[in-house]
Amino acid sequence: MKRSVFPNRWLPYALVAPQIVITVVFFFWPAFDSLRLSLYRASPFGDRLIFVGLTNFERLFRDDASLRSLVTSFVFSFAVTFVGLALALLLASLANAKIRGLTVYRSLLLWPYGIAPVIAGIIWLFVFHPSYGILPWLLSFVTTYQFNWFLKGWVAMSLIIVAAIWKQFGYNLAFYLAGLQAIETSVLEAASVDGAGPIRRFFAITFPLLSPVTFFLFTLNMTFSFFDAFALVHAVTQGGPGDATSILVYRAWKDGFEGLQLGYSAAQSVVLMALVIVLTAFQFRFAEKKVTY
């Protein structure tokens, strides 16, 4: 669609200048520096810098821990995104009545978004604490199974997935609620008059009409779980037990910050970055086709 544009020659440059300057100085320069590092073997204090070409990447692909980390990341991200969105959509659909107090509910549901991942992690860590936490204590009445997340990888994984979904949930729900409320009831009524049952109506009409919201939330949740969930893992499980919760970004940080293996960590960042670019490109492609306005 050809848009109407203003004819000024120099003004646009001036307008984008602040953003570009900040982006270059505080993003590109440090980013290139970090990425350049992926081709080197670097000592922490900077006294040794040896060019090693693709050795770090070789090591990365050779290490079976990398593959596990990739799988862990995908499992985590997809669980958080799909389960989170499905639950939110389900609840929103069930609750989509013209009831009073929707705004009150919305505020009561949105607020976990404002909690720092660190704090969310700390709270859930305490809730799950094997000694002081209320959850293991409650579960001990139901089963003698030791939900020891220090030893059992799947328990630890469940812990961070729950914490992440919790944090994002209110946000997802609020958006779906708003999206549902925005759908013209006339469309749905017309469909029901046509003889479509509620389930058919949902999948044929509601869900497609919600696709912009779904797409938006999908992107947001995926980004969150790939990147921002770092703080969650850092605060709660530190990637363990073993490497059961070691998502890609955490592993990259750990090898760089705790392991002080800067080159190796930088290589992991490059791979992570490439992965996310591919994912995002995919999303945009997909969205272009499927999203209906």
Add this chain to the structure above:
Amino acid sequence: MARTLAQPATLAVTRARRWKIDWHAVTAHAILVAAVALLAFPLYYAFVISTQTLSQVTTMPPRPWPSTAIVANYVEAWQRAQMGRMLINSAIVALSVAVGKIAISLLSAFAIVYFDFRGKQVVFWMIFVTLMLPVPVRIVSTYQVMSVLGWVNTYWGLTVPLMASATGTFLFRQFFRTIPDSLAEAAQLDGAGPMRFLWTILLPLSKANMAALFVILFVYGWNDYLWPLMITNTPNMRTAVIGIETLVPRTSQLPEWNVAMAAAMMVLLPPVAVIVAMQRWFVKGLIETEK
């Protein structure tokens, strides 16, 4: 005669309709209340812990109701973590980042949508790419840049690097694209310059978006952890989420979770309050850009 006959029928219909609406609404309420309760439980629990004494925290079974040590814990947390100063710092960072980013991204989005200029695609992708590389990974290099500029342990250093991101530009770009072309055309026909157009037409239309962005950025600026930790050296420059760090009984010491939770409550209150207060704009602004 007909009326009396009609009445029971109408009554029946009305009753039936009333039944139908009631059920739906009741279920809806029930579900929402359940969701709210489930979501709120951890926070409620955290609050309860923040009011208990240490021995109450460490003895099982857990007491799920508030206790009396509330003042003691909060005062303790406030003093130990020097909350007053930290909260101010967090506020400065959150507000600066929010306002700064909104201003900058608004201008960029405007330029991208309403002008044609050489290198526009390049500019667009440059901005877009910033979403791809997470902070923990470029942090050491950014620190070096800071020290070159002399911004270590300053408010500049705390805020400006956080403004290098694309979310705002995207939001505004999406929104501007939904604005009918006719407005821009009309403005040009009227002989109004682009800045005039921006100021008098676009800006008022963008209010919801700006509010939404404000909420997102305020929360982000308030909750950011890794960067302020690196860039500040003195306690009086630290932000609140870091202040909490020193209280969390993680890799050491007494399980003083009660004090830690008290601090956590104080720190999470402002961003949550912002969300709650501005939630209508927040949702409106974000929904509109998705159209």
Add this chain to the structure above:
Amino acid sequence: MKALLARMIALVAIAVVAAPSTAVARTEIQWWHAMTAVLGERVNDIAAKFNASQSDYEVKAVYKGSYPDTLNAAIAAYRAKQPPHIVQVYEVGTQTMLSSGAVYPVYQLVKDHGVTIDWNDVIGPVRSYYSSGGNLYSMAFNSSTPVLFYNKDLFKKAGLPDKPPATWDEVEAAAKKLVASGAKCGFSAAWPSWTLVENMHALHDQPFADHANGFDGLATTLKINGAFGVKMMELLQRAAKEGWFIYNGRLNKAEANMGNGECGVFLTSSAYIGNLTKASEGKFTWATGPLPRLAGFPQQGNSIIGGATLWVLKGAKPEEYKGVAQFFKYLASTENQAWWAGVTGYLPISNSAVKAMEASGHFAKNPQQLTAIKQMQSGKMTPNSQGIRLGNFASVRDAIEEQMENIFSGKKTAKQGLDDAVAKSSDILKEFAALYK
């Protein structure tokens, strides 16, 4: 009106007179550390005490996060040419610091600034860990060593005699009885790699890595998959399966289970004494004992230390280094050592401090603190027990603990797990060594 004016003038006059005179500005010394909560307050205390004791220098203690965070902050600052003067680095960072070329060795620092500290007075294990060529490179500050803790009340309930188990056979017997009598946790340990692998090897005079644990040159292979290492892990694997050993996480997460009275026998740092005292107050009684020994292997090694030391970074001004030297002199004084060790539970660094604490009756009141010291004093210094010095040690420890978790949960056999740990660590160690070829 006049009265008011007069009062105002008087107030101003008082304010001016009472205002602290900004005489000569003190030279500031930045000290970055990783101590939180109670320990953090003690750090502030000692800095404040030093500042009050003289008027030339002011030490600013800054909390920079966990040990890794603090180290990274120091590295970033150093690379940006704005390093702190003093940084507290954990023991696993020793080789990194030594190889970095960014360090001003402590023995050199004090010598250059006319301060004398009797290095021979520093207790053996601490001295050996942080020295190179017989000279101390970092200032001993908060060192500890693991000891055995046991819950007296749980022991009584299980019908066990009131004394700490001295061998692993005794630990097994005790733990089994504890579980039988209803204890939730017979035996557990914190800092898993440090207590159960590193210290056990050193205690039994077994090599941990080649090149004499890294003291004779950069280590490139671990030796923890030998007969001793495998036997130890097999014991623990069986213990976890039989239920008398509960694994409670890395770092010192497991301490929570000792502190709430669940565990009967527990291995962790001697520095835990302070917190355990507070946590157990009014709830249960406990005592300490030396680390248990494994039958069938040499019994005369020594435990190794953990904790951190203070390193001085290059790049500051001479007069600032003078202040650092003065601060270290202050820290090293017997009186301050005794105070610090007394309030924190860390080991007193010098033999004189140990004697002073004995003389003042401190150990009579706090007999548990003596266990660690006695353990160190009765051990023998051998190449295998002088300490461990590895490049990228943090990653190595991670690799070991990852496999330990696989072993404890039964996913791998002890031999397989240890072999994998050795293989992974070799990669990591060789990376580091390749930097300094």
